[in-house]
Amino acid sequence: MVSRPPADDPVQDAPQVGAPKHSAVGLPAIGHTLKVGREQMGLRRAARTLLKVNQKDGFDCPGCAWPEEDKRHVAEFCENGAKAVAEEATLRRVTPEFFAAHPVADLAGRSGYWLGQQGRITHPMLLEEGADRYDPVTWERAFAIIAEELTSLGSPDEAVFYTSGRTSNEAAFLLQLFAREFGTNNLPDCSNMCHESSGSALTETIGIGKGSVSLEDMHRADLIIVAGQNPGTNHPRMLVALEKAKAAGAKIISVNPLPEAGLERFKNPQTPQGMLRGAALTDLFLKIRIGGDQALFRLLNKLILRTDGAVDEEFVREHTHGFEEFAAAAGAADWDETLAATGLRRDEIERALAMVLASERTIVCWAMGLTQHKHSVPTIREVVNFLLLRGNIGRPGAGVCPVRGHSNVQGDRTMGIFERPSAAFLDALDKEFGISSPRHHGFDVVRSIQALRDGEAKVFFAMGGNFVGATPDTEVTEAAVRRARLTVHVSTKLNRSHVVTGARALILPTLGRTDKDVQASGKQFVTVEDSMGLVHASRGNLPPAGPELLSEPAIVARMARAVLGGASATPWEEFEKDYATIRDRIARVVPGFEDFNTRIAHPGGFALPHAPRDERRFPTSTGKANFTAAPVEYPKVPEGRLLLQTLRSHDQYNTTIYGLDDRYRGIKGGRRVVMIHPDDARALGLADGSYVDLVSEWRDGSERRAPGFRVVHYPTARGCAAAYYPETNVLVPLESTADVSNTPASKSVIVRLEQSPTV
Ligand SMILES: Nc1nc2c(c(=O)[nH]1)N[C@H]1C(S)=C(S)[C@@H](COP(=O)(O)OP(=O)(O)OC[C@H]3O[C@@H](n4cnc5c(=O)[nH]c(N)nc54)[C@H](O)[C@@H]3O)O[C@H]1N2
Numbered sequence: 001m002v003s004r005p006p007a008d009d010p011v012q013d014a015p016q017v018g019a020p021k022h023s024a025v026g027l028p029a030i031g032h033t034l035k036v037g038r039e040q041m042g043l044r045r046a047a048r049t050l051l052k053v054n055q056k057d058g059f060d061c062p063g064c065a066w067p068e069e070d071k072r073h074v075a076e077f078c079e080n081g082a083k084a085v086a087e088e089a090t091l092r093r094v095t096p097e098f099f100a101a102h103p104v105a106d107l108a109g110r111s112g113y114w115l116g117q118q119g120r121i122t123h124p125m126l127l128e129e130g131a132d133r134y135d136p137v138t139w140e141r142a143f144a145i146i147a148e149e150l151t152s153l154g155s156p157d158e159a160v161f162y163t164s165g166r167t168s169n170e171a172a173f174l175l176q177l178f179a180r181e182f183g184t185n186n187l188p189d190c191s192n193m194c195h196e197s198s199g200s201a202l203t204e205t206i207g208i209g210k211g212s213v214s215l216e217d218m219h220r221a222d223l224i225i226v227a228g229q230n231p232g233t234n235h236p237r238m239l240v241a242l243e244k245a246k247a248a249g250a251k252i253i254s255v256n257p258l259p260e261a262g263l264e265r266f267k268n269p270q271t272p273q274g275m276l277r278g279a280a281l282t283d284l285f286l287k288i289r290i291g292g293d294q295a296l297f298r299l300l301n302k303l304i305l306r307t308d309g310a311v312d313e314e315f316v317r318e319h320t321h322g323f324e325e326f327a328a329a330a331g332a333a334d335w336d337e338t339l340a341a342t343g344l345r346r347d348e349i350e351r352a353l354a355m356v357l358a359s360e361r362t363i364v365c366w367a368m369g370l371t372q373h374k375h376s377v378p379t380i381r382e383v384v385n386f387l388l389l390r391g392n393i394g395r396p397g398a399g400v401c402p403v404r405g406h407s408n409v410q411g412d413r414t415m416g417i418f419e420r421p422s423a424a425f426l427d428a429l430d431k432e433f434g435i436s437s438p439r440h441h442g443f444d445v446v447r448s449i450q451a452l453r454d455g456e457a458k459v460f461f462a463m464g465g466n467f468v469g470a471t472p473d474t475e476v477t478e479a480a481v482r483r484a485r486l487t488v489h490v491s492t493k494l495n496r497s498h499v500v501t502g503a504r505a506l507i508l509p510t511l512g513r514t515d516k517d518v519q520a521s522g523k524q525f526v527t528v529e530d531s532m533g534l535v536h537a538s539r540g541n542l543p544p545a546g547p548e549l550l551s552e553p554a555i556v557a558r559m560a561r562a563v564l565g566g567a568s569a570t571p572w573e574e575f576e577k578d579y580a581t582i583r584d585r586i587a588r589v590v591p592g593f594e595d596f597n598t599r600i601a602h603p604g605g606f607a608l609p610h611a612p613r614d615e616r617r618f619p620t621s622t623g624k625a626n627f628t629a630a631p632v633e634y635p636k637v638p639e640g641r642l643l644l645q646t647l648r649s650h651d652q653y654n655t656t657i658y659g660l661d662d663r664y665r666g667i668k669g670g671r672r673v674v675m676i677h678p679d680d681a682r683a684l685g686l687a688d689g690s691y692v693d694l695v696s697e698w699r700d701g702s703e704r705r706a707p708g709f710r711v712v713h714y715p716t717a718r719g720c721a722a723a724y725y726p727e728t729n730v731l732v733p734l735e736s737t738a739d740v741s742n743t744p745a746s747k748s749v750i751v752r753l754e755q756s757p758t759v
């Protein structure tokens with residue numbers, strides 16, 4: 001299988017490579033923030049909008065899910081948050097005239113970067129079966145088409161309702177209610193590709209699939225381990241918390257196959273000292289081989305067990321289960337195997353151990369570097385074992401910190417966007433609305449693609465996101481989606497999913513975070529939950545991108561009325577008029593949201609309960625925190641092959657490409673690059689600047705190819721390679737997923753590099 005790079009672009013993909021940076025943020029970041037703001041919004045609109053980001057009376061930054069400090073700065077955002085805002089608040093528009101001028105075949109030849117640059121979508125659009133371009137359609141007709149297709153399905157399970165993580169709590173709650181009233185639990189979401197492994201591992205071991213630390217805990221920790229995460233690009237405001245922790249005496253260990261500038265040194269733009277010198281963040285950098293983390297933590301656990309007085313015996317006795325079996329498994333950990341799995345030296349691991357033992361309060365933070373491997377769930381369970389051993393959970397300055405991606409991905413799950421809902425959740429929903437939700441599990445992302453491919457699913461509806469752009473195995477996935485009867489996308493901006501469609505397709509334009517939302521009862525706000533379980537309000541303040549736009553809750557409410565008709569006793573019209581009525585229902589269905597409307601009025605919002613954090617209570621199957629004892633796994637790479645991770649550049653938000661530079665890694669003007677260690681490159685005979693095709697090899701003998709990548713000699717761990725997603729999604733086999741969580745293993749793809757014939 002071959003994927004060709006789109007040939008249309010006004011901007012050539014011609015990467016230039018300089019030296020990687022050793023510090024993040026500082027003055028250059030401010031310059032970039034102002035530049036993107038001005039280009040997309042004009043100076044006044046940029047200033048007006050950016051000053052409202054993450055303020056208590058403003059909107060939640062659509063950039064990431066990192067929480068805000070209680071004492072807000074005037075400018076409580078980062079360069080990449082500003083880019084996310086500029087991307088949404090842009091003055092550019094995609095109008096019906098645009099669609100008239102660009103047949104779908106034309107759009108299908110454009111890159112994601114080009115599509116995104118065209119601006120905000122202004123009208124509902126319909127691609128009729130057999131038509132070559134989208135035409136404007138009335139909202140009424142659009143909902144009638146959805147109703148027509150959904151009600152003619154053989155079973156409600158032939159429909160799939162996808163959610164990306166920017167959707168508000170209110171919209172998410174309505175969408176899952178609608179899906180279940182309609183009769184399906186097919187509610188896949190971006191989380192399935194993201195932190196599902198964290199949720200699976202944490203629910204089993206501590207009883208709740210969410211992080212257990214607050215910002216306050218970060219500031220109080222003695223040791224923070226940041227594993228598999230690049231906060232300088234993806235969660236820049238986290239650097240402020242790390243800087244504070246350091247100032248209070250904390251040590252930081254970074255575990256990563258790449259040295260990431262943001263973790264080396266942070267130049268805080270909010271303080272004068274920060275701007276000049278910056279703070280060194282990482283005390284110990286463990287340049288681990290991709291997928292070596294479980295082995296690393298397993299050996300550390302053995303060494304802790306072997307050290308007198310290192311285990312918090314009282315905690316283990318009172319609060320945990322499964323210690324004996326775990327201790328036996330950890331006892332078998334072996335130095336040689338660990339060094340092979342991790343690529344680390346013995347003295348590096350010994351230094352890490354000394355720092356671990358010297359710390360009374362330890363936090364482990366992680367993101368996609370731990371979640372997107374075949375053995376991600378056992379890896380994260382091993383991190384939990386590590387924290388449990390020294391009682392590092394449920395007390396100040398310690399705990400688990402999976403750092404979420406999309407700004408409301410955690411809230412969407414809390415609202416019931418989940419293909420495997422608990423019986424308790426469904427019971428509460430059924431009781432509140434007098435419905436009978438289906439009890440059998442629905443499709444997650446990978447299963448949805450398989451169902452579309454096999455003709456088991458026929459209607460695909462997406463609340464945001466870019467399904468075909470973000471999912472693995474691009475060619476398989478695109479062919480699968482094309483088999484659908486109808487695809488519907490509720491979107492702010494154009495992307496690949498609008499041009500790879502079912503027989504019929506709808507684009508439903510919607511308000512974003514920055515847009516003012518006025519309904520029959522007056523101005524509305526929505527709510528979101530951040531990575532640390534804080535719920536707060538978000539209010540847009542810009543005039544909507546066009547008069548035709550509907551809000552996400554309005555779209556779901558109208559779709560529900562069109563599809564369910566008189567059969568539904570749910571007050572969809574009321575919900576659309578006044579979102580407070582949705583929150584009243586959430587308050588009665590979702591634990592932790594009691595008195596929602598009263599408590600959300602408090603500036604800054606409120607914290608959801610978290611039993612392990614608040615009471616050292618572990619609501620697991622055993623009633624205790626569970627130690628686990630999985631066998632150690634790590635990827636075995638055949639001779640002459642490399643292990644490829646697919647990651648983000650500094651100039652993108654998932655599939656939204658802001659620009660072609662990856663400033664901190666020294667790469668400019670192009671995205672088709674593959675970073676490999678100079679020694680590996682030499683062994684493979686690949687000079688820096690040469691061009692290769694990336695060919696992935698899957699265990700069934702199939703191969704997938706992404707052509708034309710510039711080789712960049714880069715100080716990554718030996719045997720490893722890194723290239724950007726989504727260009728490399730074509731290489732990730734649909735069946736290559738994490739055990740238990742079924743998350744695509746997009747951080748461990750076995751590839752061979754072939755000299756490109758083309759360039
Ligand atoms: N500006 C911006 N912000 C974003 C996003 C964005 O695209 N742009 N995306 C948002 C979303 S949805 C998410 S989920 C987060 C993602 O945030 P991250 O998880 O930071 O994103 P990635 O670029 O996937 O980076 C993964 C990191 O893990 C490392 N890594 C890879 N494999 C391994 C491994 O086996 N072990 C270890 N220890 N490390 C490994 C990589 O070198 C890299 O530093 O960011 C969110 N914020």
Ligand SMILES: Nc1nc2c(c(=O)[nH]1)N[C@H]1C(S)=C(S)[C@@H](COP(=O)(O)OP(=O)(O)OC[C@H]3O[C@@H](n4cnc5c(=O)[nH]c(N)nc54)[C@H](O)[C@@H]3O)O[C@H]1N2
Binds near residue numbers: 165646
């Ligand atoms: N190979 C590889 N694949 C990956 C990953 C990886 O690291 N490597 N990471 C995975 C991860 S962590 C994630 S989270 C997924 C991301 O998957 P998605 O969430 O599906 O993708 P995004 O690119 O974030 O979606 C961008 C689109 O969302 C729409 N949008 C933006 N704001 C709004 C809004 O307010 N409302 C609505 N309705 N629409 C809006 C716009 O139309 C925009 O084009 O990708 C996954 N895929």
Ligand SMILES: [Mo]
Binds near residue numbers: 193406
């Ligand atoms: Mo994500």
